[in-house]
Amino acid sequence: MREAYIYDAVRTPRGKGKATGTLHEVTSVELAAQVLEALRERNDLDTSKVDDVMLGCVMPIGEQGGDIARIAVLAADYSESVAGAQVDRFCASGLEAVNIAAAKVKSGEADMAIGGGVESMSRVPMLSNGSAWPTDPEIAMKIHFVPQGISADTIATKYGFSRTDVDAFAVQSQQRAAKAWQEGRFKKSIVPVKDQLGQVLLDRDEHMRPDASMQSMASLEPSFKAQGEMMPGFDAVIQQRYPELEKIDHVHTAGNSSGIVDGAAGVLIGTKEMGEALGLKPRARIVGAASIGSEPSIMLTGPEFVTKKLMTKLGMTKKDIDLWELNEAFAAIVLRWVQALDLDMEKVNVNGGAIAMGHPLGATGAMILGTMVDELERADKERALVTLCIGAGMGTATVIERV
Numbered sequence: 001m002r003e004a005y006i007y008d009a010v011r012t013p014r015g016k017g018k019a020t021g022t023l024h025e026v027t028s029v030e031l032a033a034q035v036l037e038a039l040r041e042r043n044d045l046d047t048s049k050v051d052d053v054m055l056g057c058v059m060p061i062g063e064q065g066g067d068i069a070r071i072a073v074l075a076a077d078y079s080e081s082v083a084g085a086q087v088d089r090f091c092a093s094g095l096e097a098v099n100i101a102a103a104k105v106k107s108g109e110a111d112m113a114i115g116g117g118v119e120s121m122s123r124v125p126m127l128s129n130g131s132a133w134p135t136d137p138e139i140a141m142k143i144h145f146v147p148q149g150i151s152a153d154t155i156a157t158k159y160g161f162s163r164t165d166v167d168a169f170a171v172q173s174q175q176r177a178a179k180a181w182q183e184g185r186f187k188k189s190i191v192p193v194k195d196q197l198g199q200v201l202l203d204r205d206e207h208m209r210p211d212a213s214m215q216s217m218a219s220l221e222p223s224f225k226a227q228g229e230m231m232p233g234f235d236a237v238i239q240q241r242y243p244e245l246e247k248i249d250h251v252h253t254a255g256n257s258s259g260i261v262d263g264a265a266g267v268l269i270g271t272k273e274m275g276e277a278l279g280l281k282p283r284a285r286i287v288g289a290a291s292i293g294s295e296p297s298i299m300l301t302g303p304e305f306v307t308k309k310l311m312t313k314l315g316m317t318k319k320d321i322d323l324w325e326l327n328e329a330f331a332a333i334v335l336r337w338v339q340a341l342d343l344d345m346e347k348v349n350v351n352g353g354a355i356a357m358g359h360p361l362g363a364t365g366a367m368i369l370g371t372m373v374d375e376l377e378r379a380d381k382e383r384a385l386v387t388l389c390i391g392a393g394m395g396t397a398t399v400i401e402r403v
Contacts, residue, residue, distance in 0.1 A: 302395025
């Protein structure tokens with residue numbers, strides 16, 4: 001088995017995922033194409049040497065449909081020999097796309113590939129593509145389907161996280177993201193998004209609220225209380241699955257949940273030999289990856305189990321990992337992961353996360369992996385583990401090692 005090396009990782013800034021957001025005027029294909037263009041230009045890349053482009057996209061419909069990866073390849077003026085495929089593993093799609101690209105390199109199917117993702121949540125809203133999972137009564141009843149916000153509140157209730165706990169984590173995310181921007185920790189990987197005239201539209205994450213405080217967080221109403229408590233409500237459904245919970249404590253708000261944003265990311269992966277032939281220097285190595293299924297009603301506990309699975313597979317312990325990164329879908333998800341694995345919070349999401357900067361569904365996994373490549377170099381660390389919780393109960397994780 002060959003090694004898969006990361007040669008570069010880039011991302012756009014995240015724009016607010018609404019009609020008033022700066023990136024709303026930029027199509028999904030253009031967001032992805034600008035990331036691909038940046039990888040080519042930054043590395044003086046002969047694109048005919050790229051075998052495949054895998055892009056995560058969770059709402060592959062409308063302008064994001066029709067295999068957006070291949071269309072982005074053509075829009076970016078890559079060699080027409082470069083193939084492309086769209087990947088959907090819900091919120092982990094971007095990381096799954098990277099893992100597939102790395103697997104192609106390791107197996108010999110590709111000598112160089114790109115993994116990444118794109119999501120324009122302002123142009124193609126969540127749930128646009130439909131799903132049997134929440135709408136088919138037979139499957140919904142079988143798995144005790146509830147919306148993710150109810151699942152997050154259930155995790156907070158089951159594992160003892162209060163409104164104060166989740167708000168405090170959200171404030172920390174905002175503060176860490178603000179500090180990371182102030183110290184230029186993202187400058188190596190940010191690709192400013194430009195308009196058709198070449199003028200910069202956005203060069204900084206737009207969703208952040210660096211002035212957030214416990215007081216401002218406390219003023220926000222719970223986002224999922226009405227869904228849970230209406231008659232009949234989703235609280236009753238989740239309590240069928242978890243009858244030990246007398247009442248669901250609705251603690252998640254717009255302030256301690258991930259933001260809806262637009263964005264794209266890409267990671268350039270190849271063999272040592274192909275890198276040498278193109279004059280590229282490897283920055284990190286993909287050590288290993290894994291995915292797992294978990295209980296689908298509570299749905300968001302997968303990171304705990306996939307982390308254990310991957311570390312066992314790799315023969316690693318916590319001492320082997322310097323940095324831990326979990327997508328901040330909801331505050332309680334990270335708090336439960338830290339609790340379950342007894343992690344040091346000073347090593348977890350050190351540059352903030354999706355609560356502060358937003359979660360462009362198909363791109364986030366590739367974004368946070370790239371952040372860890374940068375942070376390993378900046379902090380002179382060796383290894384990082386990146387993971388995400390996933391709808392319908394799954395987890396995906398990847399370990400990278402700095403070269």
